[in-house]
Amino acid sequence: MTSVLYDAPGPRAKRRNILYSIGFLAVFALVVWWLVTKLNEKNQLDWVKWKPFFTDSRPWETYIWPGLESTLTAAGYAMVIALPLGALFGIARLSDHLAVRIPSGTVVEFFRAIPVLILMIFANAAYSEFTNVSSDDRPLYAVVTGLVLYNASVLAEIVRAGIQSLPKGQTEAAYAIGLRKGQTMRAILLPQSVTAMLPAIVSQLVVIVKDTALGGAMLTFSELLASVRPMSAAYGANTIACFTIVAVIFVAINFTLTTFASWLEARLRRAKKSTGAVLPPAAVAGTAATGAGGGV
Amino acid sequence: MFDFLEGYDLLGAFWVTVKLTALSAVGSLIWGTVLAGMRVGPVPLMRGFGTAYVNIVRNIPLTVIIVFTSLGLFQTLGMDLGSEEFATINFRLSVLGLTAYTAAFVCEALRSGINTVPIGQAEAARAIGLSFNQVLRLIILPQAFRSVVAPLANVLIALTKNTTVAAAIGVAEAALLMKEMIENEAQLILISAVFAFGFICLTLPTGLILGWVSKKVAVKR
Numbered sequence: 454m455t456s457v458l459y460d461a462p463g464p465r466a467k468r469r470n471i472l473y474s475i476g477f478l479a480v481f482a483l484v485v486w487w488l489v490t491k492l493n494e495k496n497q498l499d500w501v502k503w504k505p506f507f508t509d510s511r512p513w514e515t516y517i518w519p520g521l522e523s524t525l526t527a528a529g530y531a532m533v534i535a536l537p538l539g540a541l542f543g544i545a546r547l548s549d550h551l552a553v554r555i556p557s558g559t560v561v562e563f564f565r566a567i568p569v570l571i572l573m574i575f576a577n578a579a580y581s582e583f584t585n586v587s588s589d590d591r592p593l594y595a596v597v598t599g600l601v602l603y604n605a606s607v608l609a610e611i612v613r614a615g616i617q618s619l620p621k622g623q624t625e626a627a628y629a630i631g632l633r634k635g636q637t638m639r640a641i642l643l644p645q646s647v648t649a650m651l652p653a654i655v656s657q658l659v660v661i662v663k664d665t666a667l668g669g670a671m672l673t674f675s676e677l678l679a680s681v682r683p684m685s686a687a688y689g690a691n692t693i694a695c696f697t698i699v700a701v702i703f704v705a706i707n708f709t710l711t712t713f714a715s716w717l718e719a720r721l722r723r724a725k726k727s728t729g730a731v732l733p734p735a736a737v738a739g740t741a742a743t744g745a746g747g748g749v
Numbered sequence: 750m751f752d753f754l755e756g757y758d759l760l761g762a763f764w765v766t767v768k769l770t771a772l773s774a775v776g777s778l779i780w781g782t783v784l785a786g787m788r789v790g791p792v793p794l795m796r797g798f799g800t801a802y803v804n805i806v807r808n809i810p811l812t813v814i815i816v817f818t819s820l821g822l823f824q825t826l827g828m829d830l831g832s833e834e835f836a837t838i839n840f841r842l843s844v845l846g847l848t849a850y851t852a853a854f855v856c857e858a859l860r861s862g863i864n865t866v867p868i869g870q871a872e873a874a875r876a877i878g879l880s881f882n883q884v885l886r887l888i889i890l891p892q893a894f895r896s897v898v899a900p901l902a903n904v905l906i907a908l909t910k911n912t913t914v915a916a917a918i919g920v921a922e923a924a925l926l927m928k929e930m931i932e933n934e935a936q937l938i939l940i941s942a943v944f945a946f947g948f949i950c951l952t953l954p955t956g957l958i959l960g961w962v963s964k965k966v967a968v969k970r
Contacts, residue, residue, distance in 0.1 A: 457871040458889065459791040459881040466791070474794045481798070491826050566952045567945050568910035570924050575941040578931045663810035670812045670917035671928070678813050681820070692825045696817050700809050707808035 492693060502691030506698055512684055520669075520680035521702060527593060527665045527676065531600035532658060538601065539608025544638060546613050557609075564606040570667050573599030577672050592674035599668075600661055607660075611653045611732065615646035618729035648727040652718035656734030659707045659714075666703075677702060753934045754943070762926040763947050769843060769912040769922060770951075774905055776848035781855025782890075788856065789863055791881055799856070806853040811914050814850050818842040819918035836921065843915035847908065854904045862897035863889055867970070895966045902959030906952045923947060 462470055492498050505512045545557035564572070577595035580586045586594050619642060627637040668674030681695045688695075714734035721731045788799035806814075819842055822828045830841040866889050874888040913924035927944045931937060 457868045458789055458884055460875065462791065470792050473792045477792065477795055477798070491828075495826055497825060562953075563945070563949070566949045568913040568924065568948060570913040570916065571927060571941070571944055571948065574924065574928050574931065575937070578937050578941075582937055659808065663808075663812075666810035666812035667914065667917075670816055670914075671924075678810065678816065681816075690825070692820050696813070696821050700813055700817075703810055703813060704805055704808045708804060711804075711808065 497691070497693040502689060503694045505688045505691075506694065512688060516680040516684045516687075517677070517698065517702070520675060520677040520699075523593070523674065524662065524665045524676040527596045527600065527668065527674070528658065528662045530597045531604060531661050531665075534597070535601045535605040535608055535661075536654070538605040540612050540643075542605065542609035543612025543616070546609065547616060549634070561606040561609045564602045565610070567603075569599050569603040569664050570671060572602050573667060573672060575599075576602075592668055592672045595672055596665060596668035596674050596676075600664055603664075604657060604661055607657060608654065611650050611657065612646065614732060615650035615653075615729065616642050618649055618732065619645055620728050623728060645727040645729060648721055649729045649731050651721065652714045652734045653732040655710060655714040655717060659710045662707055662710070663703070751939070751943075753930075753936045753939065757926060757930055759926065759943070759947075762921060762923045763951075765840070765920065765922040766909070766912050766951070769840070769847065769915055769920070770905075770909045772844045773847035773851055773912070774908060776844065777851035777855050777904075777908070778901075780848060780852040782859060784852055784856035785859035785863065786885060788860055789885070803853045803856055806850060807857075809850075811846070811850050811911055812917055815843055815846040815914050815917055818846040835919075839915075839918050839920050843912075843918060843920050847911060847915070851904060851908050851911070854907070855901065858897050858900040858904055859890075859893060861900065862893035865896045866892045892968055895968055898959060898963035898966060902956060902963065905959070906955055909951050909955065910948065 460466070489498070496502070542557050542561055545553050546561060548554045548557075573595050576598035577591060580591050580594050580598075581588070623641055623645070624637055627641045632640065665674075665676050666678040669676040669679030673679070677699055681692070681699055685692045685695045711734065718731055718733055721727070784799050784802060787795040788803070790796060819839065822845075823838060823842055829838050830845070832838050832841065870888055870892065871884055874884045879887065912922060915922055916925035916928065919925065923944055927940060930940050934940060
């Protein structure tokens with residue numbers, strides 16, 4: 454547990470650390486105590502408000518599971534559509550032809566600079582004006598479209614970084630044995646870069662799952678967050694309890710994904726299946742690997 | 750061609766976006782640095798708190814946090830953050846939410862910066878008898894900050910875009926005005942283009958300038 458920043462604690466440092474711990478605990482306890490009194494004042498801690506989630510299956514069946522299903526459906530569609538699109542644009546940005554490279558670069562930079570909410574609002578209005586998608590389906594369409602536009606451009610950067618992380622010799626060797634450009638990309642570069650980008654792609658899923666909540670807040674998309682209002686109306690103004698349950702579900706899904714991404718990265722580093730550097734999960738809002746970006 | 754803009758306070762809305770960004774950026778930089786200090790510090794309890802905070806807050810959608818500040822903190826618990834006006838309360842609540850969320854990312858960026866400082870620096874600092882606080886304050890953090898300008902710029906750009914989420918609780922910033930304008934005017938493409946342009950004007954220069962700064966201040970090793 455020792456770090457380079459401090460020595461293994463001696464007797465004095467141990468005493469000091471205990472003192473710090475007590476001080477920190479006191480401040481923390483004060484905050485918790487203040488919060489609990491506040492919550493108690495407004496009757497948010499009453500068992501009646503929390504009971505429905507633990508003793509009754511109805512809030513889960515009526516609100517939470519359908520909400521979670523919408524969230525995961527939107528995230529799933531967004532991922533499945535954005536991934537090939539992102540790969541296409543990522544490869545296009547590496548093209549030898551200016552006429553391919555510049556437009557695809559512009560598209561990617563454009564959609565990365567714009568908030569995903571703006572894209573969703575636009576998509577929602579565009580579907581109602583130019584298409585005959587039914588108004589029931591429109592929120593889902595809008596959310597998926599916004600997510601695809603934004604995340605495809607982020608994934609394009611991940612793909613580009615993944616391919617660029619491969620040593621130049623890989624391409625040169627492929628050309629030397631007579632492969633054409635397309636074959637080199639398909640047979641040599643892409644398979645290796647997939648290994649390199651896998652952790653970053655998995656952690657991008659976290660961003661997508663989190664962003665679906667925007668649809669619930671702004672576009673009447675009935676996902677998990679949107680189930681808070683009807684739920685707290687049905688079970689006696691238990692806002693805090695509802696938010697806690699929803700937050701815990703989000704944390705559970707996303708924490709699993711984040712942990713899986715880090716585990717994958719560590720494993721791939723050891724396995725050395727690729728000649729390139731394994732890209733770290735871009736969990737930190739846009740790491741060096743993905744450039745500007747990150748997400749909500 | 751752009752006469753549909755009349756009657757809307759476009760600059761005002763973007764000004765609110767900028768204010769939200771600036772205040773939350775300052776707040777999250779301070780709180781994120783404190784969290785990073787806790788996460789690398791010698792006190793196990795603080796390390797645990799820092800780790801738990803980052804892992805929990807990072808995985809909750811910002812939208813949930815922002816909506817919670819309004820529905821939970823304000824409407825249920827009555828925290829009005831010292832104001833009686835709805836607009837001010839919502840503005841302050843979203844700064845609070847954005848700060849709490851972004852601090853987790855600032856903390857992670859800083860921590861990765863701390864890892865780039867060569868071990869010898871810390872060892873030398875300890876060898877001349879500096880305490881943990883002094884090592885962190887005088888030796889490690891100044892170098893770490895210089896190496897994380899680029900990642901912090903990304904966090905700042907993400908924050909600028911994330912301020913649109915404040916529209917969910919009715920803060921009169923760009924995204925809310927865009928929604929309102931689309932509902933009232935029949936100029937979907939133009940309106941969207943104007944707002945897209947506005948955000949490009951905010952995010953692209955930030956990235957370029959801070960990218961230049963990061964090259965300028967990086968410690969050459």
